[in-house]
Amino acid sequence: MILDIIQYPDPRLTQRAVELTELTDEIRTLVSDMAETMYAARGGGLAAPQVGRAVRLIMVDASGPDERNDLRVFINPRLTVLDPTPVEDEEGCLSVPFNYRAPVSRVTGVAVDALDMDWNPVHVEAEGLLAVCLQHELDHLEGTVFLDHVSRLKRMLFDTRIKKWLRRNSP
Numbered sequence: 001m002i003l004d005i006i007q008y009p010d011p012r013l014t015q016r017a018v019e020l021t022e023l024t025d026e027i028r029t030l031v032s033d034m035a036e037t038m039y040a041a042r043g044g045g046l047a048a049p050q051v052g053r054a055v056r057l058i059m060v061d062a063s064g065p066d067e068r069n070d071l072r073v074f075i076n077p078r079l080t081v082l083d084p085t086p087v088e089d090e091e092g093c094l095s096v097p098f099n100y101r102a103p104v105s106r107v108t109g110v111a112v113d114a115l116d117m118d119w120n121p122v123h124v125e126a127e128g129l130l131a132v133c134l135q136h137e138l139d140h141l142e143g144t145v146f147l148d149h150v151s152r153l154k155r156m157l158f159d160t161r162i163k164k165w166l167r168r169n170s171p
């Protein structure tokens with residue numbers, strides 16, 4: 001089932017997500033619905049808070065963009081910085097309207113320890129696009145969106161645009 005993706009500035013995007021304590025059928029369904037939702041939206045990553053579930057579950061697929069076939073699911077993920085060298089690239093987010101993209105500074109190398117879809121421990125070390133995706137999705141679990149990392153001026157201009165849009169589209 002394709003789920004609704006919550007859009008900025010919805011306050012649910014600013015909440016800290018809680019750990020999952022067990023693998024239930026409900027979580028299995030959430031994982032499969034989130035994957036369907038992410039692929040339908042042609043996104044490279046999705047975090048549970050983006051579909052209104054404040055739990056520590058993220059998924060990324062850094063393959064593509066034409067064909068995505070590398071789904072990775074992380075439950076209760078913990079991030080460690082392996083290479084703190086800053087790297088800047090443009091990011092967008094399925095929860096940020098207008099397909100808005102802006103440069104964000106991230107670290108080059110990270111490791112993520114988590115549980116997979118079968119509740120087995122996984123350890124992934126990543127650089128490049130995958131490392132950026134992981135940092136972006138982990139941020140959602142802390143209630144952070146990439147807009148929180150862009151320059152104050154860019155953020156102000158974007159918020160003004162959103163406010164105008166919301167005014168025009170409110171009943």
Ligand SMILES: [Zn+2]
Pocket residue numbers: 092093094095136137140146
């Ligand atoms: Zn995002």
